[in-house]
Amino acid sequence: MIITEKNIVIAVDAMGGDNAPNAIVQGAAVATLESPGKVILVGDEEKITDILSRETYDSDRLEIVHTDETIDMTDMPRDAVRRKSKASMIVAVKLCAEGRAHGVVSAGNTGAYVLASSLHIPRIVGVSKTAIATVYPTRNVQKRADHFALLLDVGANIHCAVDDMVQFALMGKIYASDIKGIEDPTVALLNIGKESYKGGDLLSTVYRILSNLPGVNFIGNIEGNEVMLGMSDVVVTEGYVGNIVTKMMEGMAETASHLGRYAFKHRLLWRLGLIALSGGIRRLKRSTDYSEYGGAPLLGFKEIVIKAHGRSGAKAITNAIKLAAKSHRDNICGRIEREITEFESLNIAGKFENSSL
C-alpha cells in the first residue's frame, strides 16, 4: 500500500492530560477537518460523544474505542501500566502496536507512556534506547525558519552509554531534518566546556565518534549558556540532564510571567510600561509557543509515538495528531532504521574504536 495521508490512522488517548478529555476531543475533531487521515479516540465513549456533540468534525474520519479505565498524572508508572491494562493510554498504544493505527498520541503520564510503549511497541532493530525529543525556543542565531531547536533525551532514560548518545544524534538529526525541513541539521553535544576532552570518558568518546561520523553535521560541544542561542538544530544529552534543562526553561518562563504580574500589580508606571511592551511580549510568546509543534516524539520505536505536553490545549492536540501523521508519511521510523543499521555496521567494523582525535 502506498502511504498517503489519507490512509493514515492515529490513535489518540482521549483521557490523558490536564485538560482531558475536553481539549483532546476538541483537538481531534479539528484534526479530522484539517488532516486527511483518520483519528481513533480511545476513552469514555459517553464523555467523548457528549463533547463531540458540540464540535464540528468529519465523522467518516473519527472512530471511538471505548474504555472506562484511565491512568492519572499522579499514578506510579510501573504500577499503573501493570494494573490498568484497559486504560485509554494502554489501549491506544496497543492499537498502534497491533497495526490498527500508524501512530499514537497521548498527553498523559509521561513515565507510564514510555513504559507502555516499551512494553507493546518493538524498538527499531539496532536501537538500544529510545529517547524523548522535545523542541525548545531559542534566539535562532542560525536564522532558521523558526525559533526552535530539538533536545534529546529529555527523560526516557536517566543515564546512557556511548552508543545510545550517538544514536540519539542520528535519530534527532533525521527528525529535525523532517519537521524543520533542513537538509543537513547541525548537531551539538551538551557539555561543560568546548574542548573535545571535556565531560569525562562518556562525553569525550561521543564527541570523537560524532566528529568522525559521515552524515552528521556535528558542531561540537555547547555549554549551558549557549543552549538558548540555537547554535545547533539538535542538542544531544543524557535524559537526566535533558529533563532538568527542559524543566529549567519552563521555570524561567514561569519566573518571567511572575515578574510581569508583580510589576503590573505594584506600580502604575510599570503597568504602563508593560502595556507599551505588550506587542513585543505577544510576538515573543507567539514565537516561543510550543503548541505549534504539538508534541515530543519518542524516537526509536517502530511506530510513531508522540507525547503531547500535559498542559496541551486543543490546538496542541490537533498539531500533535498532524505531526504523527506527517512523521508516518515521511517514514521517519524507516529512515532511522536505515541510518542506525549503517552506523552499527561501521561500529562493528571498529571504525570508531580506532579513530584518534
Place this chain on the structure above:
Amino acid sequence: MIITEKNIVIAVDAMGGDNAPNAIVQGAAVATLESPGKVILVGDEEKITDILSRETYDSDRLEIVHTDETIDMTDMPRDAVRRKSKASMIVAVKLCAEGRAHGVVSAGNTGAYVLASSLHIPRIVGVSKTAIATVYPTRNVQKRADHFALLLDVGANIHCAVDDMVQFALMGKIYASDIKGIEDPTVALLNIGKESYKGGDLLSTVYRILSNLPGVNFIGNIEGNEVMLGMSDVVVTEGYVGNIVTKMMEGMAETASHLGRYAFKHRLLWRLGLIALSGGIRRLKRSTDYSEYGGAPLLGFKEIVIKAHGRSGAKAITNAIKLAAKSHRDNICGRIEREITEFESLNIAGKFENSSL
C-alpha cells in the same frame, strides 16, 4: 592565637580574571580600608604598584609578592599548573598552603585553580571530593533576607559517588548557615522528579541518607522548574549538572538583556515601555547581583579557597576578600571537619546502609 579579623591574611591572585590586574588591585585596595585583615597581592609588582599609585589604600595592610608568570583563561589547566609553577595563581595558593595566608582568592582559570588547590592544599580529613559552591538568584519563596540560594557542586567534579553528595550537603549547609546567617538551612537534591526513588541508584540512595541524617534539614528533591523558586537554601547536585544549570542561568540573563536591547532599538513605544520599567529592572538587577557575594568557595580544603567570577569587577573582588576573611574567622573549615567526621563515624557504623525508606 585567637582568630580575630585583624590577624587574618588573604592571598589574592592579582593577575587572574577578565579584568585583571586593574579590577583585582582596585578591589584589594578597598578591602584594606574596609576589612581589618591583611591582603597579599601576588603578581607583576610594577603593574600592581602602578595601579595602586592611583588608589587609596592602607599600606600597612597590603603586601606585594612579585612574580611575572600568569595563567590565562585559555590555558589548559593540567598543562598550565605543571609548566607555570611561578604563576601568580600558584604562588597565591602556595602562600595559603604554607600558612602565610589564611585564605586565597582568584578570578582566574577555574580548572587550573581547582587543580592547583588540590595539589597544594590538603583536603579536610574524611572529605572525598571538594566542591565548588555558588550562589544564584531565586524568587525567594522562603522569604529569607536575600534572594540567593547555594548550589554545589558546579564543576569541581564531573560525576560523584553517594558519600560525595552527602558530604556536599553537609558542607553546603554549614557554609549557607554562616554566610546567610540562617540557623537550620533547608537542603534539597536536584532531581528529575519529587519521588524518593527518582534519578537512579545514586540519587535515590543519597535521598535516603539525607532523609535520615540528623542535623540536615532535608526537604527532598527539587526539579528543574523549581530551581529558581528558592524553596531550599542549599541545592545539591553533581558537578556536571551543576555546571550546566549555572551556565543556563547566565544564558537566560544574557537572553533577557538581548531581548531588552532589541526592543529598545526597534520601536519607540517599546523603548518608552522599557524606560517606564527601568526602576523595576534596576531593582531586579540589584537583587540578583552576585558581586555582593564576591565569589564561590571551593569547599572541602583545609584552608579557605574562594573562586571569584572571571568577570569580577573591583567590588566583587573586595567582597571576595571579605568573604575569605569571614569564612576563616568563622572557622568554616573546622566546622566542616567536625560534621564530616561525625557523618563518617555514623556511616562506618553502618547506620545508613541498613536504614530503609
